[in-house]
Amino acid sequence: MTPLWRNRDFVLLWSGQVVSTLGARMSATAMPLLVLAMTGSPADAGLVGAAATLPYLIGHLPAGPLVDRWDRRRILLLSEVTAGLVLATVPIALWLDALTVAHLAVAAFAQGLCFVFFGLAESAALPMIVPAGQVHRAIAQNEVRERGAALAGGPLGGLLFGLDRALPFAVDALSYAAASIALLFLRGNLRPEPTAPPEPLWRATRTGLRWIRRQPLIRAAILLTAVSNLVFQALGLVLVVLARDGGATAGEIGVMLGVYAGGGLAGAVAAGTLHRLLPDRTVIIGVVWFWAALLPLFLLADGPWQLGAIAAGCAFAGPVWNVVIVGYCALLTPNELLGRVTSASMTLSWGVMPVGSLLAGLLLAAAGPGPAVLVLAAIMLAAAVGALRVAR
Structure with missing residues (x-):
């Protein structure tokens, strides 16, 4: 079997997405900072965050069947090109002093929709690029890619935003262009196998x-993933406001988010080994209880470094969870159904993210970051209690 890092198409796809994900993390760090700088309203920041994740709720189900019908290489390329063009409008509007919250919400929605199509196409294409015996390892390497880009993207996004508010978004647009060029050199056949006439889209x-x-x-x-996604989607904005209210600068907030991501990177590096050592049920139940124990500690944190350290502990467990669930699903599902099955699972588990963003904005506006942390901790504790049912 050819080693994973000698698989030309995997390396091209992985490398291009390192650049693209790094840019996306920069703009994701800068987006709430930009909204707060423009309006001073956490509710507006939550609204833009909800717009970015709304496609996870309404886009996955229809996108899945299309991924199973269309050439996945074309979907990957079109998604990257479209997202890059959309993000380029943000720095242009900033430089022209014409940027509005509505513009940011539309751009965030379009970027999220491109992310949905790209993610489904990549998941469906991965078993066509790497042998079955390397699928878990490839997913683990993708986790390393995501977490590593987040580790660097948070501090860089905060630093660039401190230099010029438009810079993180301009760099993100260029990163999409670079990833698109890498996709042009993929050589493998990523078209789904022809089947009987496709069933109607809704069916x-x-x-x-x-x-x-x-x-x-x-x-x-x-x-359980849906509940955790809701909590952590809300937590991102809560941490930004908590740090800002404590006097942290944009650069310090970026470093805090980088430390947060560093925990995810460490977890991604360990995930390839841990998923082989721990039973699936142990991972699914244990991770939720781990999160429930850590969340209340945010109330005791003093400054962005301590906030980032606690968040890093939360992030460490995520990649192990992802490798277990995504790998199990990818190997169990027939490839001709993989786009539809993945889209259904993403709709159910990621569709709550816009609710998380709106919840964060409303809690912050109504009660402040402290009570918001308490509400999120209570939700996670309820999920942990419910997780015990899985063990029966």
Whole structure:
């Protein structure tokens, strides 16, 4: 078997996404800072965050059947090009002094929709690029890619924003261009195998949901993942406001988010080994209890470094969870159904993210960051108690 790092198409895809993800993390760090600088309103920041994640709720189900029908290489390329063009409008509007919150919300929504199509196409293409025996390792390397880019992207986004508010978004647009060039050199056939005439789109969207309904462990894991995604989507904005209210600068907030991401990178490096040592049920239940224990500690933190350290502990467990669930699903699902099954699971588990952003904005505006942390900790504790049902 060819070693993973000698697989030309995997290396091209992985390398291009390192650059693209780094740029996306920079702009994601800068986006709430920009909204807060423009309006001073956490509710507006939550609204823009909700717009960015709304495609996770409404885009995954229809996108899944399309990924199973269309050439996945074209979907990957079109998603990157479109996202880059959209992000380029943000620095242009800033330089022209014409940027509005509505513009940011539309740009964030479009970027999120491109992310949905790209993510589904990449998940469906991965088993066509690497052998079955290397799928778990490839997913683990993708986790390293995501977490490593987040580690660097947070501090860089904060630093660039401190120099010029437009810079993180301009760099992100260029990163999409670089990733698009890498995709042009993929040589493998990423077209789905031809099957019978495709079923109607709405019926096709239900195929993935029916498959998930027959998989008890994955069904339970998706529900728990949905709760954790809601909590951590809200937590990102809560941490930014908590640090800002404590006097942290944009650069210090970026470093805090970088420390947060560093925990995820360490977890991604360890995930390739841990997923082989720990039973799936142990990972699914144990991670939720781990998070429930850490969240209240944010109330005791003093300054951005301590906030980042606690968040890094939370982030460490995420990649192990992802490798177990995504790898299990990728190997169990027939490739011709993979786009639909992945889209259904993403709709259920990621569709709560806009609710998390709105919840964060409303809690911060109504009660402040301290009570917001308490609410998020209570939600995670309830999920941890519910996770015990999986062990039965």
